[in-house]
Amino acid sequence: MPTISAPQVRASDRIDLHTHSTRSDGRGTPEQVMREAAAAGLNIVALTDHDTTAGWTEATEVCAELGLGFVPGIELTSRATETDPETGRVHRFGVHLLAYLPDPNNPELQAAMAGTLESRISRLQAITERLAEDFDLAWEHVEDIISDGRSAGRPAIADAMIVRGLIGKRDEFFDLVYPGSKYYQPYSGVPDTIDAIKIIRGAGGVPVLAHPMARGKAPEPGQRMPREHFLNLIEAGLAGFEVAHRDVPPHAREWLIGLAQEFNLIVTGSSDYHGTGKDNLLGENLTAPVMLERILAQGFTG
DSSP states (O other), X not given: OOOOOOOOOOTTOOEEOOBOOXXXXXXXXXXXXXXXXXXXXXXXXXXXXXXXXXXXXHXXXXXXXXXXXXXXXXXXEEEEEEEOTTTOOEEEEEEEEEEESOOTTOHHHHHHHHHHHHHHHHHHHHHHHHHHTTSSOOHHHHHHHHTTSOOOOHHHHHHHHHHTTSOSSXXXXXXXXXXXXXXXXXXXXXXXXXXXXXXXXXXXXXXXXXSTTTTTTSOOTTSOOOHHHHHHHHHHTOOEEEEEOTTSOHHHHHHHHHHHHHHTOEEEEOOOBXXXXXXXXXXXXXXXXXXXXXXXXXXXXX
C-alpha cells in the first residue's frame, strides 16, 4: 500500500467523506468512484468501504492522477447495547462508525475487520437459507457475487436475486429482509460499539458516527433523545457525528449539532454514495473544510 499523505485543505474545497466501491457494497470500482467524484466537482473524497481497506491503493493512485485529495477510511460495523433508564429494557442494535486515517496494519483493527467479515458470511448464509424456502436461490448464487473480493453484505444477496430474475432492484430485497421479518438475521460476532471506538483510536484513527439515528431510529420530535447512549460513546473517544446525511431527520440533526457544540465535537456531511443508479448523489452533503482539518489533525498518516 502506498504512503498516504494528508490532503491540503482549502476554504473553497468541496469535501465528501463517505463513499463506497465494489470492495464492499458499492457499484463502481474505487477508480470509478474517484473519477465520478472529480466529475461531480469534488476536491477531496474519502473511500469508506465496509470493514475493509482493500480499495485504498487503487483510490490513492487515481486521486494522484486526478489531483483529488484522498482521505482513507473504513465504515466499521459494530453492535451497541442500550438500557432504557425508565423501563430497564436492554436493546441491541447495529452502529456504523466511520474510521478516518487509521493505520491499516494495526493488529487489533485487522482482527476486528476479519472477525466481522467472518460473521458477515455466517449471516448471509442464514438469510440465504431462509429466502431459499420461498425463492429459487442457493448459497452458490451469492458466492458468485462476492467472489470478486466484495465485502459480504446484504446487497450481495439482493444482487444474486436480481441476476436470477427473482426481483428487479435492490429496494425490493430490503422490503423483504428487514429487522423483524422472517428472513432477517442480525449481526453477531462484531465488536461492541464502545470497543470499536477504542480500536479505531488505538489504530490512530478518527471515529465519526455514521448517519446517527437515521432510517427511523430517531425518537419522534418531542420525545426523549438518547443522551446517555451518546455520552457513553463520547466518553469512549468518539470524535464526532455525520450530521448532514439524507437519512438523518431534521430534528435529530438539530439535537446532534447541539450535542457536538456542547462537547466540541466534529460534525460532517456526506453522500454515502453507492454508485450510479442509487438515489444518493456525490456531493449532495458536504463536510466543511475546517472540520476535515480537525480530522486530519487527529488521524494517523504513515
